[in-house]
Amino acid sequence: MSEAQELEQLRQAIDSIDRQIxxxxxxxxxxxxxxxxxxxxxxxxxxxxxxxxxxxxxxxxxxxxxxxxxxxxxxxxxxxxxxxxxxxxxxxEPLNVAFLGPEGTFTQQAAVKHFGHAVCCHSQVSIADVFREVESGAANFGVVPVENSTEGVVTHTLDSFFDSSLQVCGEVTLRIHHHLMRKDPEQPIERIYSHAQSLGQCRRWLDQHYPGIERIALSSNAEAARRASLEPGSAAIAGEVAADLYQLVVCNANIEDRPDNTTRFLIVGRQATLSSGEDKTSIMVSSRNQPGALYQVLEPFHQAGISLTRIETRPARTGTWNYAFFIDFEGHCDDESIRPVLAQLQLVAADYKWLGSYPKAVL
Structure with a gap:
């Protein structure tokens, strides 16, 4: 049998399988x-x-x-x-999903990764706007960044939970690759635009290659790419999607300081999520201003053998030098091992708020 005949047989088999699929x-x-x-x-x-x-x-x-x-x-x-x-x-039922925009942000990529391409994505100017869109019912869900493996927590997202009734319905992680891009590679760079988090994630690379160039923080990487597409002498640090969207040339790829640079995003919505078998729970706790307050908050988890996956501290809204703790831990609030821990926590905490139980990120 000739090569052409063998290939033709395989192609016919593929066509048959495609019809079945x-x-x-x-x-x-x-x-x-x-x-x-x-x-x-x-x-x-x-x-x-x-x-x-x-x-x-x-x-x-x-x-x-x-x-x-x-x-x-x-x-x-x-x-x-x-x-x-x-x-x-x-x-x-087509889903409407609000995300931190504009078009071309990593948050939009996270939304598509989590929900797929069939959802209707709507960009918002700020994290607060994402929360408002979902609270008003204009969007079914919202996608917001919460932490980065290099630069840490996104404080605006955590602070939005103080006054919001929304619940965390899911999470998605995204490997973040930053690229230096500009309209005309022949022009000298006078300024570099990007989000503050991205500038921080590329700090060492920028110090080495562009130590004297002004770095300007903007609301998003996509906005940085848009500015770079309009202003001569400007460059942006953003993702590949933004480069394609604003027709920029990637001059240096993967300039993030850490090759495992990853951002975690939260899915927020108005509905509670049932147990999936592999879940996380997020809560917000304010401790009383007394010795051993943090120990009292953490002791129930230790006694029950529950693994904490994250704890962050933010200034509370109840007075100067009072703090709220944002805690993520493994398990669902309906689990038999979790319910008594949460009950005990409400007894020792000055303020307690359940933010949601949701499946661990699969993709």
Whole structure:
């Protein structure tokens, strides 16, 4: 058999498999429509109906990765199913998602990574605007950055929870690669625009390559790219999406100081999330101003053997030199091992607020 004949046989096999895949995807889409019809029937009877279930989607993606036998990597297979699920959900009820904009930000990339490309994404000027969009019902969910592995916590996000009724419904992590870009690579650089967090994540590289150049912090990397596209002598630090969006040339790629630079984003919404089996819980606690106050807050977790994944301190709204602790830990508030810990915590804390229980990031 010749090379051409062998290749033709393989191509015919691929075509046959593609037809089967397409038929099965359409069968899944039909099931999604039937799910929507059932939910709409009960909604018409006055029952509360939830179209998007974060815990269910997390379970499906974990199952996809668990049964994967290769040669595609687990994450690649899960990403394919993420898009199938996104398109099927759009047949039930299209989701509106607010994100910290403008177009081309890493937060937008995180929103698409978590929800898939079938959602309707709406950019917002600030983190506070994202919260307001979701609180008003204009958006089903919001996506906001909460911490970076290099620069630490995003304080504006934590502070937004003080006065908000929104709950954390999910999380997504994104590897962050920063690129230095500009309109005309031949022109000397007079100023470099970027978000303050990104400037911090590239500090050592900038000190080495552009020590005397002015660094200007803006509201987002996408805004930095937009400015660089308009102002001669300007450069921006942003992601690849922003470079494509504003037609900039990437002069230096992957300039972040740490190759594992990662940002964690929170999904905020108005609905509580059921247990998925692998969850996190976020709470906010204000301690009484007395010796051993922090120990009293942390002791219940230690006694129950619960792993804390993050603790941050922010000035409280209740007086000068009073502080609130933002705590993330493993488990769901409905777990039998978690409920008594939260009950004990409410007894020793001056103020307590449950922010949400949600699935651990899958992708």
């Amino acid at each position: 397409q038929e099965l995807i359409n069968q899944r889409a039909c099931c999604a429509r039937q799910v929507a019809e059932v939910k709409e029937k009960y909604a018409a009877l006055g029952e509360t109906v939830v179209f998007y279930r974060p815990e269910r989607e997390a379970q499906v993606l974990r199952n996809v990765m668990a049964r994967n036998t290769g040669p595609l990597p687990n994450e690649s297979m899960a990403r394919l199913f993420r898009e199938i699920m996104s398109q099927c959900l759009a047949l039930e």
